[in-house]
Amino acid sequence: MTITNEQPSGTVHETSLRALTNEEFVARYGADRFTTSLLNTKSTYAVQNMATAFRRQAFSPIVSLVYDFSCVIVGPREVDYAMGAISDGLPTFIGAMTEAVRNTVEEYGYDDLREGDVLVGNDPYRIGGHVNDLCFIKPIFVDDTIVSFVAMKVHQLDFGGVTPGGFSASKRSTYEDGLVLPPMLMWSQGKAVRQTFSLLFDNTRWAELILPDLFATQTQLGFGERMILEIIDRYGLEPYLGSIRYATDASAERMAEAITELPDGDYTGSSVVDADGVDDTETYAIKVALRVRGSKIEADLSGTSRQARTGINCTFIDAKNAIGCGLSMLLSPGIAFTSGNWRNIDVVCPPGSIVSAMPPDGAVTMYFYATASLLSAVSNALADALGHRAVGGDLGRNVHNTVGVRPDGSQWSTVGAFGGEQGPWGASEVGDGENYIISILANISSLGFEPIEASVPVVALSNEAVIDSGGPGYHRGGSAMSRDSLWLTDSTHFPCPVTLKGSGGFGVNGGKAGITGAAWTFAPTVASIAERQQLLSHSAETLTSSDPIAGVLHPDTKLQDGNDGKYFYFGSRPMWDLPAGSVLRSMTNGGGGWGDPFTRxxxxxxxxxxxxxxxxxxxxxxxxxxxxxxxxxxxxxxxxxxxxxxxxxxxxx
Incomplete structure (x- = not known):
């Protein structure tokens, strides 16, 4: 297999990595194969250790329990900010880090950085994600020259805006979203920049949790810096930079080979987002046309719906990331994840669409709805072309946020705990889909109920697989998950289930779709937890008395009814105020099946x-x-x- 790799110097190489002689390899990368691979391993070791230590040091549960952060090593301008090493973490973060570092550093001023500086930024249109995700970038110097960057992207519990915790699909513009930081210094030559800290803490509700996390971030960035300098001191700068280029070249070559295995052709797929936070008159379609020609793919998103009127959009950076992650997973899941994964992928993404929103009206608060739906569309597009290698659709993406006040007057909040955040994956040729897992682009830890119950006034009554919900197939799709929670004080809920109109869990290779999910509330008719067990039934007798939040349901029985049901719109209320003793039930979509179910x-x-x-x-x-x-x-x-x-x-x- 021969591919063309264009290096930052403009030199074009037309020889595959396997075909290089030892002399040619050393000339290209500055060291032999063994040393170059060793340096890749050392770099990965550095970021993995950063991640492990940071999670142990963090105070915020979103970090310590959920693992909502990522660490990466990115090369300097001379290698076009190539990302060569990553920690375990969120693909939705990691795949955007090359753009995040490049955009932040170039806007701040490459030549204005000094040893000991740490840049910070969170603008979704510059770095991807949403304003809760702070990107920290530390330049690494040798002899007053930038030789690399170590970077972390970390979700913060709250970053201002109209909704505590930030998660709401009702925000209509960037001005309602929260504090936006352009590229600026968090630490200047090792010293904390007080103005930046003051700006941040004047705009967050939980500074006491975020402050220690910031210093833990600085500590781990420093650790990464020391590890990289040790590599350079021992092996030299040229081999270190060569190892970054080799890592990305190897990923690009593997990706090109995987693309070549697909027959040339045009493949189309689509998915939908139910509605935005204004009303339910508009369903948003995400359409992708994958044009495969040899070792390259063009992903054309023309025909995708306009940007939503509230914050369920994503930026172009996020769309590019979702496409690359999806293609990597489907075509070559064993490939090393670097910025080279995207080298053979071109993306056509019209501005002003739900997958390439423009400010100020195109808010991207809940960007993961658009990216998860785009990933589903990519999977759907390649289902026939992949044949037995196709993967069934998953749970979709739904997040539930709740706030309230304790008897002592202190405010409490849960983010992503009792909605449809965890649920099934689709089946594949390997076997049945998992039942209870996070969506593919998130890849964070599932938060246990005990820590939540210990910190906020809620009781988890049930968390169970729903019978006959996974898509039938030779391999069965993962089962939909139903979760009941009892709220012990008055509470305000910001539900955002927007992938329930059509099953996210489509079937492949002859498999069938999983069921569609829904969400309901039950009034506090009884007081004790023991008496609440009567609500755990999924019968019409139980659901008839419910107040549906979302889903396609029979108007009388409130059971799911995809044929003749009524769509219950999650945004029918700006927020759902529930009295103490109320029960919330959230049910995910079922995963898609793989293969003919009559052959199981x-x-x-x-x-x-x-x-x-x-x-x-x-x-x-x-x-x-x-x-x-x-x-x-x-x-x-x-x-x-x-x-x-x-x-x-x-x-x-």
Whole structure:
């Protein structure tokens, strides 16, 4: 395989990495293969250690418990800010870091930086993400020359704006979103810049948690700097910079090879976002056309809906990131994740669309809705081309934010805890989809209920897989997750379930779609937690008395009804004020299935019935398997009626 790599110097190389002789490799990268690979490993070791230590030091639960941050090493201007090493973390952060560092440094002034400086910025249109995500960038000097950057992107609990915690789909402009920091110094030559700290803390509700996290950030940036300087001191600057170029070249070559395996052609896919925070009159379509030609892909987003009227948009940086992450996952999941992954991908993204919003009206508060939907559209576009390698659709993306006041007058808040944040992935040729996991672009930790219950007045009543909800297939899609929470004080909720009109969990390779999700509230008719157990049913008898927040539901029974149901709009109220004792129920979409469900082995279907993933009726209807027995009272006594199963499956044929 031969690819063309254009280096910052303008030199064009037309020889694959494997074909390089040892002499040619040293001439290109400044060291032999073993040393170059070793330096890549040392750089990755540095950022992984930064991440581990930072999570241990952090006070904010969004960092210490959720892992909502990432650490990277980026090269200097001479290598076009190539990103060569990353920590475990959020793909939605990591894939935007080359642009974030380049834009921040160039705007501030490359030649104005000094040793000990740390830049900070959070403008979504400059660095991607939303204003809660602060990007910290430390230049690394050798003999007064910048030789690299170490950078961290860290979610902050609150950064001002009209909504505590920031998560709301109702913000209509950037002016409602929160504090925006242009590129500026957080530390100047090792000394904290008081004006920057004051600006930040004058605009956040939880300074006591964020302050120690900032100093932990400085500590870890310093650790990364020391590690890189040790590498340069021992091996030299040329081999270090060569290792960054090699890491990105290797990723680019692997990606080019993976693209070449696709037949040349045009592949189209789409997904939808239900509505914005103004009203439910407009559904936003995200459309992608993937044009595969040899080792390159053009992703054309023309035809995508205009930017939403409230903050469910993303920027072009985020759109580019989602496309690259999606293609990497689908085409070559084992590829090392560097900025080279994007080298063979061109993106056409019209400004003013929901995936390339423009300020001030194109707010990007909840940018992950647009990016998750774009990733789904990319997966959908390649489903047929990939065949057995296709992956079913996942839970979509829904986030729920709640605030309230304790009896002592102190304010409490939860972010992303009791909505549809965790749920199923789609199935693949490897096996069934997982039931309870974070969406692919997030890749953060699932927050346990116990820490939340210990810090805010809420009780988790249930968190369970929904029967017959995963998309049927030879490999079953992950089951939808239903979560009930009891709120012990008056509470104000900002629900944002915007991917429920059409199943995010589409099926592939002959598999079927998962169910669509929904959200409901129940009035405080009883007081005790024990009595609340009566609400855990999913029957029409229980749901009829609910007040639906969102979903396509039967207007009377409030059960999901994708055929004749009514769409209940999450923004029908600016905020949902619930009295103490109310219960919130959130249900995700089900994951998509993979392969013909009527070929799934009878014993696997039997196990699904025994484990509560599939009902006896669903086994016969969706899989053609006749299961005999009572799963509620005698799950171990269940059996398969083999003859009846053969007849049922033959009838479908």
């Amino acid at each position: 082995e009878e014993q696997r279907v039997l196990a699904d019935v025994r484990n509560g993933y599939v009902s006896i009726v669903g086994a016969a209807r969706d899989y053609g398997v006749v299961v005999v027995g009572d799963p509620a009272t005698d799950p171990e006594g269940l059996t398969v009626d083999v003859d009846a199963t053969v007849r049922l499956r033959e009838q479908r044929c």
